[in-house]
Amino acid sequence: MAGMRNSYDRDYIGFATLPEQVHRKxxxxxxxxxxxxxxxxxxxxxxxxxxxxxxxxxxxxxxxxxxxxxxxxxxxxxxxxxxxxxxxxxxxxxxxxxxxxxxxxxxxxxxxxxxxxxxxxxxxxxxxxxxxxxxxxxxxxxxxxxxxxxxxxxxxxxxxxxxxxxxxxxxxxxxxxxxxxxxxxxxxxxxxxxxxxxxxxxxxxxxxxxxxxxxxxxxxxxxxxxxxxxxxxxxxxxxxxxxxxxxxxxxxxxxxxxxxxxxxxxxxxxxxxxxxxxHMQDLKDTTQDVHYENYRAQCISQISQHAMRDRSKSKRESVSSNDTVSETDRLLLQKDEEIRRMQDKLVQMQEKLKTNTILEMNKKNDSVIDV
Structure with missing residues (x-):
């Protein structure tokens, strides 16, 4: 028995107590x-x-x-x-x-x-x-x-x-x-x-x-x-x-x-x-992972769009103040406009993906109910 206990102690790492640590905290x-x-x-x-x-x-x-x-x-x-x-x-x-x-x-x-x-x-x-x-x-x-x-x-x-x-x-x-x-x-x-x-x-x-x-x-x-x-x-x-x-x-x-x-x-x-x-913890997790993340994504998207518009506006103003517009500045403005359009499309795709996910979940729930 002592030999078996020593063998067990040698093989025991200790991370099995992690749930207890999380619980106490x-x-x-x-x-x-x-x-x-x-x-x-x-x-x-x-x-x-x-x-x-x-x-x-x-x-x-x-x-x-x-x-x-x-x-x-x-x-x-x-x-x-x-x-x-x-x-x-x-x-x-x-x-x-x-x-x-x-x-x-x-x-x-x-x-x-x-x-x-x-x-x-x-x-x-x-x-x-x-x-x-x-x-x-x-x-x-x-x-x-x-x-x-x-x-x-x-x-x-x-x-x-x-x-x-x-x-x-x-x-x-x-x-x-x-x-x-x-x-x-x-x-x-x-x-x-x-x-x-x-x-x-x-x-x-x-x-x-x-x-x-x-x-x-x-x-x-x-x-x-x-x-x-x-x-x-x-x-x-x-x-x-x-x-x-x-x-x-x-x-x-x-x-x-x-x-x-x-x-x-x-x-x-x-x-x-x-x-x-x-379900109290699941209500909190859903608030964090779904509702708040949707709000957070919208805030970050709006902040990025405002920053992009402000930068494009400042560049246009700086370019218009000069008599000659360099080819580099013109390309930068075109790239900024292209990035802005891509961001708008990304937001639309995210909304469409979220809608499709909800529809799939509803279909899944309906199929479970039918079964």
Whole structure:
């Protein structure tokens, strides 16, 4: 046994502890996550957030009167809290949008939200390009919960206009609010209509990553259930009621109660599992690798084009100031113009490639569903 142990020790290098090193470093540093919630007043956004993270972020909120709501514009309201669970710290930022959809004219409700998302990308790009890159604070929106009212037959025109401007900038997850207002058949019909509207208007929601082949069957089943539940039908409540000898969160009616964490009553458990337990890191990775990279590529392309135009303009001015134009200067100007045209074509090709990639992913998902 001693000889075998010595042989093992000689063959052991030690890099197998790298995951443990990364884990210790990550836990020590903590994690950041920014969640944006968008929807009309009264759809239960605050209640859902309090139920998800077991806190009370809105205890000091003042509900505006009807007259004030009609004249309100969309605003940005940030709330932060630190949560610790089993030694892991999470710095959570909730970005709320009071006033969204409350006014009579809601055509410009999207502008404030889109500007805020772009501002966070711009700030991160500026910090990333600066000298002090070690302590960059990530305030980018990693996920957006968009609330759909239970009334209606699908997405409204306001919803469609907003999502078309938002779905390429942030991970969008749709939530049907106060789903206990609908019967089972009505809820199925609403979900089908919403998915049909998304496909008609080519709106992309957050795509769950496919399971690896080596995952266990239970995890694969949970992944299938999450994908089949989109959009999530939610019932939220902060009231604890004793039912069957145990305390549960539920909405109480004269005929009984609707349990928040009962899968037969609500998709709350599935939403919480997706948002916190299984896909939080993937939401952050998708924000970094897809949405932010698209914004970063556009910024670099614009900076290059502006620099090229400024250089061409300065050269033209210097050439025009001379009486004789040398053949070398003329060739340089032609080359600059050719490079500018090539850059424009490159940007067009990148947009076309991105569109084709999205179409291929949609076809792949459709084929998987058919199978």
């Amino acid at each position: 990550s836990v020590k540093r903590g994690f950041d996550f920014t969640l944006m919630v968008i929807g009309e007043t009264g759809l239960g956004k605050s209640t859902l957030i309090n139920s998800l993270f077991l806190g009370d972020l809105y205890k000091n909120r003042v509900v505006p009167s009807v007259t004030e709501r009609l004249e309100r514009t969309t605003q940005i309201e940030k709330k932060q809290m630190e949560i610790e669970e089993r030694g892991v710290k999470l710095r959570l930022t909730i970005v709320d949008t009071p006033g969204f959809g409350d006014s009579i004219n809601c055509e410009e409700s999207w502008r404030t939200v889109v500007q805020y998302i772009d501002d966070q990308y711009r700030q991160f790009f500026t910090d990333e390009s600066g000298l002090n890159r070690r302590n960059i604070q990530d305030n980018r929106v990693h996920c957006c919960l968009y609330f759909i009212p239970p009334y209606g037959h699908g997405l409204r025109q306001m919803d469609i206009d907003f999502l078309r401007r938002l779905h390429k900038k942030v991970n969008v997850v749709l939530v049907i609010a106060k789903a206990d207002a609908l019967t089972t058949n009505e809820l199925k019909r609403l979900k089908a209509n919403v998915l049909a509207d998304l496909e008609t208007h080519k709106i992309d929601l957050y795509q769950f990553p496919d399971c690896d082949s080596d995952e266990d069957e239970e995890f694969k089943q949970q992944d299938r259930e999450l994908k089949e539940s989109i959009p999530f039908a939610i019932v939220a409540s902060s009231n604890l009621v004793e039912v069957g000898g145990r305390k549960v969160r539920c909405r109480t009616y004269s005929w009984g109660c609707v349990e928040v964490e009962n899968p037969q009553h609500s998709d709350f458990i599935k939403l919480r599992r997706m948002l916190i337990s299984t």
